[in-house]
Amino acid sequence: MFTEYDPLKDTMLQILDCSGNIINPKFMPDLSMAQIKEAYNWMLYARIADIKAVSYQRQGRMYTYPPNLGQEASALGSAMALGKEDWMIPAYRELAAWLYRGVTLKDVYLFWGGHEDGGKFSNAKNIIPPCVPIGSQTLHAVGIAYSLKYKKQNSIALTYIGDGGTSEGDFHEAMNYAGVWRVPLVFVCQNNQYAISTPRNKQTAAKSLAIKAIGYGLKGIQVDGNDFFAVYAAATAAAKEVRSGGMPIFIECITYRQGAHTTSDDPTRYREKEEEEIWLQRDPLKRLKAYLVQKQEWHEEEDRKLQSQYEKEIEEQFAQAERHPYPLKDVFQYMYVETPENLRKQHIEYEKFLNWKETQKWQ
Numbered sequence: 001m002f003t004e005y006d007p008l009k010d011t012m013l014q015i016l017d018c019s020g021n022i023i024n025p026k027f028m029p030d031l032s033m034a035q036i037k038e039a040y041n042w043m044l045y046a047r048i049a050d051i052k053a054v055s056y057q058r059q060g061r062m063y064t065y066p067p068n069l070g071q072e073a074s075a076l077g078s079a080m081a082l083g084k085e086d087w088m089i090p091a092y093r094e095l096a097a098w099l100y101r102g103v104t105l106k107d108v109y110l111f112w113g114g115h116e117d118g119g120k121f122s123n124a125k126n127i128i129p130p131c132v133p134i135g136s137q138t139l140h141a142v143g144i145a146y147s148l149k150y151k152k153q154n155s156i157a158l159t160y161i162g163d164g165g166t167s168e169g170d171f172h173e174a175m176n177y178a179g180v181w182r183v184p185l186v187f188v189c190q191n192n193q194y195a196i197s198t199p200r201n202k203q204t205a206a207k208s209l210a211i212k213a214i215g216y217g218l219k220g221i222q223v224d225g226n227d228f229f230a231v232y233a234a235a236t237a238a239a240k241e242v243r244s245g246g247m248p249i250f251i252e253c254i255t256y257r258q259g260a261h262t263t264s265d266d267p268t269r270y271r272e273k274e275e276e277e278i279w280l281q282r283d284p285l286k287r288l289k290a291y292l293v294q295k296q297e298w299h300e301e302e303d304r305k306l307q308s309q310y311e312k313e314i315e316e317q318f319a320q321a322e323r324h325p326y327p328l329k330d331v332f333q334y335m336y337v338e339t340p341e342n343l344r345k346q347h348i349e350y351e352k353f354l355n356w357k358e359t360q361k362w363q
């Protein structure tokens with residue numbers, strides 16, 4: 001696969017087309033129908049949880065949130081390639097991957113609600129907290145992968161980064177040392193076409209992001225990130241290769257952030273409706289559903305049932321997050337010996353917010 005889709009050839013791995021047809025059977029992964037349905041279910045669950053997060057934020061019940069809409073296949077397809085003993089080193093926009101790894105939605109909502117307890121991901125194994133300082137997680141990933149190699153463990157590591165993250169120094173240091181030390185690491189770059197308002201063509205003059213792998217002696221591949229089968233096939237092949245001592249692999253998932261960068265952003269100021277509509281045709285859930293429907297393995301009725309079941313489960317997770325105590329006192333108490341005026345004012349605001357929260361009967 002990595003020879004056929006060498007980034008120097010400027011080709012992209014695609015298996016499932018936008019109408020749900022298998023157009024590249026050679027690389028179709030060996031998944032049972034039950035596994036494919038399970039993947040669709042995870043993507044649907046993540047999508048509803050994501051849409052609800054935005055609406056909770058709009059209701060003033062959650063803080064800034066980065067929508068994942070449209071990126072479910074690249075997150076889930078890559079996460080499914082990992083074994084239980086492997087390590088996931090996240091960025092911040094891989095909701096489906098976190099949930100698949102065992103992170104509870106309650107924790108995710110808590111984290112984006114500004115609570116440290118949420119970021120501990122204490123219910124999931126071998127995943128570290130989300131990383132918002134762009135690119136820095138890739139260095140953590142190289143360190144973790146190095147330790148796995150050093151301890152002669154059979155586990156591998158997988159880390160996520162965005163298209164914008166590939167312009168950070170940290171990313172280049174990580175790619176360099178991943179290669180020098182030949183660590184068991186897979187980089188998954190979710191190229192969602194934007195870094196806030198900066199489009200992909202202003203990010204780099206390189207033909208692709210995958211091509212950057214070459215300069216560091218790594219293998220790279222460009223895949224259709226809205227094609228669950230392509231992402232899963234590439235990530236599985238990459239995991240197998242790095243586990244057996246091969247060079248680290250960089251996977252560029254071509255996808256699209258259908259929503260805003262975060263709930264504080266307004267994408268209508270920097271991109272056209274026509275572009276959004278083109279990407280809607282390539283929506284990852286629609287495509288996988290079309291495949292299942294064609295195989296007569298899925299019906300709209302099932303979709304509706306599952307959707308309302310998930311909505312209830314998700315609402316319960318959010319209710320649990322809202323009931324979680326919010327003692328964010330550390331920020332105010334331990335930073336300074338004498339509290340500066342601006343922090344004192346923020347503390348008062350915060351106490352007011354907590355009191356207001358108490359008066360809300362969300363449940």
Ligand SMILES: Cc1ncc(C[n+]2csc(CCOP(=O)(O)OP(=O)(O)O)c2C)c(N)n1
Nearest residue numbers: 093132133134162163164165192194195196
């Ligand atoms: C080191 C650093 N610089 C700047 C920021 C502000 N910032 C937050 S998200 C973002 C864009 C990241 O874009 P990309 O890597 O493409 O990821 P995406 O948000 O599209 O998933 C920036 C510049 C940051 N969080 N960290």
Ligand SMILES: [Mg+2]
Nearest residue numbers: 162163194195
């Ligand atoms: Mg991006």
